Structure formats: structure tokens, C-alpha cells
């Protein structure tokens with residue numbers, strides 16, 4: 245037993261005897277003790293002065309949140325639990341994702357859902373053994389679980405009268421036996437009018453890569469014969485969901501993925517993008533009105549992440565909008581997060597469509613009215629009276645008469661202006677801000693309670709950022725949205741430009757010098773993107789412990805500046821291991837499993853221990869931000885009124901363990917002494933290149949220790965993130 249444990253054994257046993265034994269087990273099982281008090285001879289080299297008698301700026305409840313975009317198959321094939329790909333036959337190729345045989349025809353006449361006109365006509369093939377059948381491949385397979393019940397539904401009719409039966413099967417083609425069906429049900433179709441038919445299929449075996457197969461049978465559910473043939477049958481919107489979903493809502497979200505979001509305790513929920521909001525062409529921009537009402541009639545749309553990177557190309561990536569604006573608001577409510585929708589400002593993606601094609605790709609300022617009306621209507625959809633307003637009524641019809649309490653609206657994603665040095669033909673063009681101004685003018689009058697969020701474009705510094713930042717203040721937005729996917733040096737505050745000068749605004753000191761009288765900040769998309777390659781040649785631009793640790797270091801600056809930074813959301817959120825376009829990401833999944841990355845745990849620790857007020861925390865009167873002489877230490881402190889606790893977050897990004905002493909300063913005594921409990925949570929990995937995986941999802945997770953609350957000197961391990969919670 246180590247000297248430290250000999251000293252702590254009595255303390256731990258005193259606090260909780262069971263806990264001592266749990267702790268011992270954990271210490272034996274794990275190879276490190278990341279937070280050990282330094283009661284040994286080590287002298288404290290770093291004193292953090294924490295002013296506990298004066299509460300600093302409030303930390304907003306919205307501070308740490310989530311940003312969802314349908315990228316990496318995050319929605320269809322991901323959070324949205326639908327298992328059938330191209331369920332309404334509306335992909336560019338209406339039969340994409342389907343295998344058909346026998347007599348199957350794609351039609352659009354007499355459709356049931358005007359926004360999704362395609363349906364299939366199934367008819368007798370003309371021979372009893374030439375089966376008319378359909379088969380769907382799902383998203384990277386139809387993954388089935390033994391014992392689970394699946395909810396099948398289809399809209400169907402027999403347009404020429406008569407009856408038929410659909411033999412619906414869950415199939416495992418890899419099964420080494422004659423009969424491959426692992427779940428089945430028959431559905432009788434009758435009547436010339438479209439009707440919804442439903443069935444529950446019990447699955448008897450696990451199957452990672454199954455199929456949904458449907459045979460057209462005669463009315464008795466027998467294979468067609470010369471004497472008994474099925475009626476002609478039209479089918480549309482073929483759907484299959486597990487019965488286990490988030491909150492057990494039929495047609496809802498994947499339980500494990502929604503749970504992972506819930507477990508972050510997000511304060512704000514930004515949706516639905518991202519670049520997806522803007523569209524490559526105006527017609528495929530995100531239109532929230534296409535995503536509400538009955539799911540069957542939500543108009544399919546391309547997903548730009550289908551083709552964005554030709555080296556990660558997914559021809560079958562579309563948006564069904566089964567996860568639409570109603571569901572986003574509902575999730576925000578489930579999570580206790582403030583909903584924050586982002587709307588298209590009348591500009592398509594500027595990366596893809598240069599402003600020199602302004603007339604072709606961007607809406608003229610004088611033609612923006614419908615776009616602005618969409619914004620006004622969205623506020624009505626979220627907050628309007630359920631009986632007297634058109635959009636409030638729709639919300640009520642969809643099952644939520646109470647308002648969703650929308651308070652924030654972001655106009656545009658990563659849009660920017662041009663100055664003479666960067667405009668075409670040397671012309672400046674307030675491309676974004678001239679449009680934003682029109683939205684602001686109307687919204688301030690019609691929706692005076694809504695806080696408007698502008699954007700400072702895709703870059704955290706440079707000419708475009710420098711141009712936009714003061715314009716956000718001039719326009720009087722309430723917040724502006726900054727994005728930064730940057731490398732390790734940037735997150736550590738040591739990034740240099742091509743001339744070797746330190747990049748202004750990089751690292752944890754970024755917000756210390758910001759204008760205190762300007763709009764508030766929403767760090768709406770950020771992640772540390774590793775540069776270079778690992779020893780095995782794989783790009784470091786992927787999830788691994790080291791970059792997550794640097795995110796933790798950077799976030800000390802977010803928290804310290806809570807007077808102006810009101811929201812921060814990591815991006816992107818989700819990625820399917822077989823369908824990603826962008827990494828790193830917060831949560832990875834396949835069809836049946838999910839994994840929370842180290843970055844996830846960084847976000848979670850900040851969110852769970854965010855406190856209610858900043859406390860001044862400095863070393864030699866300087867913010868602790870990895871500055872020269874600070875030995876790679878970063879720190880921030882806060883007070884949590886609800887817990888009655890002082891919380892100190894410390895990140896050591898260096899290769900050497902550091903000794904740290906907390907010096908409680910301030911005139912009043914109330915928080916300086918008398919702590920009853922001290923909890924230390926540590927996130928650490930000896931292997932900087934490692935992260936959690938689907939096979940080993942708990943490889944690197946926060947570890948909690950209970951220490952003597954009188955302790956004020958600690959050793960913060962090399963490459964560690966620690967949260968110290970002193971409870972009164």
C-alpha cells in the first residue's frame with residue numbers, strides 16, 4: 245500500500261466504510277492514482293489564489309450545450325430510430341436501398357402524400373413461383389436483436405379492389421440453414437383507399453446485418469397459385485422501428501443515443517446545423533416547415549454530406565426529416581436545454597458558391613421576406629397560442645399544446661462579408677450583414693422577446709472574423725456564433741502564423757481581452773483537430789485523449805469569461821462508424837452500440853460541475869492559462885449555489901506532474917474553511933493516442949476519489965484533467 249493510501253485509509257473508512265473497499269478495488273484494478281494529495285514532502289510550487297468571498301459573473305444555465313447536425317448519419321441511420329432506408333421511395337433513385345423482384349412498378353399517380361409522391365405497385369408476376377417481393381437493406385444493414393419487438397407499418401391499398409396479404413419478414417441472410425426468417429407477421433390489405441396498416445414482429449435471434457423482406461401473397465397469406473392470386477397492391481412509406489425508443493415514443497429516437505445526450509445535462513440545444521442549414525442550392529436548404537406535420541408527408545431532401553467529400557462519398561445520404569423541428573424542440577425539453585434553432589438567412593453555402601454568383605445562389609435582399617416570415621412563423625410554432633395561431637395550432641395537433649419556450653434564434657451559419665482586399669474585383673460586399681439586418685429589423689418588432697444570434701463566419705481569426713466581429717456589435721445582435729476547429733497549438737495558446745507571430749485570440753486567453761460591452765459569445769462549433777500523423781501513419785485528426793485534454797484546457801478560458809461567453813457547443817455530435825464524413829466527433833455508434841469519447845467526458849465534467857458563479861482564480865495575479873512560467877497548467881474556479889460547493893478545474897497539459905496548492909483568499913471567512921467533503925474527479929490516460937471504442941467503451945472514463953476536505957495541496961498528474969469539488 246502506498247504511503248498516501250496508508251494515510252487515507254482511516255479517512256476513507258470514516259467517510260464511508262463501503263467506499264473504502266470500493267476504492268481499494270478500483271485502485272488495484274486501475275494502474276494509476278491520478279489525484280493524490282501531497283502530504284508527502286513535496287513543496288507546493290504553484291499556488292492558485294481563489295477569491296472565495298466575492299462571487300464573480302453568473303455562469304449561464306445555457307453555458308455547456310449540444311449542437312446537432314445530420315452529418316455522419318447522425319439523424320437518419322443514427323438518432324432517429326427508423327430502420328428502413330428510403331421508406332417513401334423519394335431518393336434520387338426511388339428504389340435505392342431496395343431489392344425488388346416479380347412485378348413491381350414505381351408510380352406517382354394517385355399518391356397519398358403530395359410531398360412524397362412515389363409509391364410502389366405490387367402485382368402478381370404471372371407465374372406462381374416468380375415471387376413479387378421487396379427487400380430493404382436498412383442503414384448499413386437492418387440490425388435486429390433477439391427478444392425485441394419491431395413495429396412495422398405501411399400505407400397501402402388495393403386500387404382495383406379485392407384483397408392481398410403482405411408477408412413481412414425479418415431475415416438473416418447469413419444464417420446457415422434453409423429458413424432465414426427470424427421474425428414474421430402477415431398483414432391483410434383490403435379496400436381501394438389508402439390506409440395505414442401496422443404489425444408487431446417479435447425477433448427470435450440476434451442479427452447484425454439483416455433485411456426486411458415483404459412478399460405479396462394471396463388474401464389467405466399463401467403463395468400465389470394458378471387458382472388464387474393477390475389483388476394489385478400499392479404500398480407507400482414502409483417503416484420499421486424497434487419498440488424500445490427514447491421515452492418509448494413510437495417512431496422515436498434511439499434510446500442509447502438520446503440517453504447519451506441527456507447524460508450531458510446540456511443547457512442549450514442548437515439544431516439543425518451547420519452547413520446543412522444553408523444548402524448547396526437554395527432549393528435544398530433546410531426549411532423547417534418541410535419537417536413538421538405527419539412524418540409521411542415531410543418532404544425528403546438531399547443531404548449535402550452525401551457529396552461534400554468525394555473521399556468519403558455516400559450516394560444514399562438523404563434527409564427524411566423524421567427527426568424534424570417538432571422532435572428537436574421535444575428533445576430540448578426532455579433534456580432541460582434551451583432550444584436554439586438556426587435558420588437559413590437566404591444565402592447558400594459560401595464555401596461552395598462564391599458571392600460573385602450572388603443572383604444565382606443567394607436571395608436578393610429585397611426578396612428576403614419569405615425567409616424572414618419563416619423565422620417569425622417558427623417563433624409562433626414554438627411559442628404561439630395553440631388555439632388562435634396557425635403554427636401554434638399545428639404544434640398542438642402534433643401533441644404539444646404547451647409552448648416550447650423558445651428564446652433564441654440564430655440567423656445564418658458560417659456566413660461572411662467581403663472587404664476590398666478579399667472581394668471580387670476589389671469590391672466590398674456586406675453579403676451577410678445586409679441580409680442579417682433585414683431579419684433583425686423585422687424580428688425586433690414582431691418577436692421582441694427573442695434573442696438574435698449572428699455569426700462571425702467559419703474562422704476564429706483573420707480578415708473575415710475581424711470584419712464581422714465589430715459589425716455584430718453595430719447590428720446589436722444579442723450573441724454571435726464563433727466556430728473554431730483548430731490544432732493542438734491553437735488550443736494551447738501557442739499557435740503561430742506564417743510569419744512566426746503568435747495568432748491573436750488562440751488558446752484559453754482568447755476571451756480575456758474581449759470587449760465587455762459587445763454582444764455575448766456563443767462558441768457554437770469547436771473541437772481540437774490533431775495535426776500530423778500517429779506512428780502507424782493514421783491521421784491525428786480523429787478522437788484521441790491528447791486533443792480532448794487540450795479542449796479541457798481551452799475550456800478553462802470559456803468558464804473564466806462567463807460574463808461574456810454564454811454558450812459553448814462542441815461539434816459534431818454524432819458519427820456512425822460506417823458512415824462518417826467528419827471527425828473527431830463526440831459520440832460514435834454502429835447500429836446496436838454506442839461509445840462516449842473522451843471529449844464527451846470533458847464536456848460532461850464541465851457541464852455537471854459548471855457552478856453558478858465564476859470565482860477569481862489566478863497564479864501570481866495572472867489567469868492560469870498555460871502561460872510562460874505556469875508549467876502547462878490551466879485552471880478555473882467557480883461556486884455552485886445549489887451544491888454549496890467551490891469547484892476548481894485544473895488541467896495539466898505537460899509531461900510532468902505538478903504540485904498545486906489552493907489558497908483561499910478574500911475577506912470573508914465563509915468559504916475559506918469548514919469544507920465537509922472533497923471529491924476529486926480525474927480524467928487521464930497514459931496513452932495519449934487512445935480513446936474509447938465500441939469494443940471498449942469504458943477504456944478512459946472519469947475516476948472519482950473522496951479525499952480529506954482539509955487538504956489544499958495536490959499533485960496534478962501529467963496530462964490530466966481534474967475537477968476538485970469542495971462541499972460545505
Ligand code: AHR
Nearest residue numbers: 518519520657658815816
Ligand atoms: O460541424 C461540421 C461543419 O463544420 C458544420 O456543418 C459547419 O457549420 C462547419 O463548417
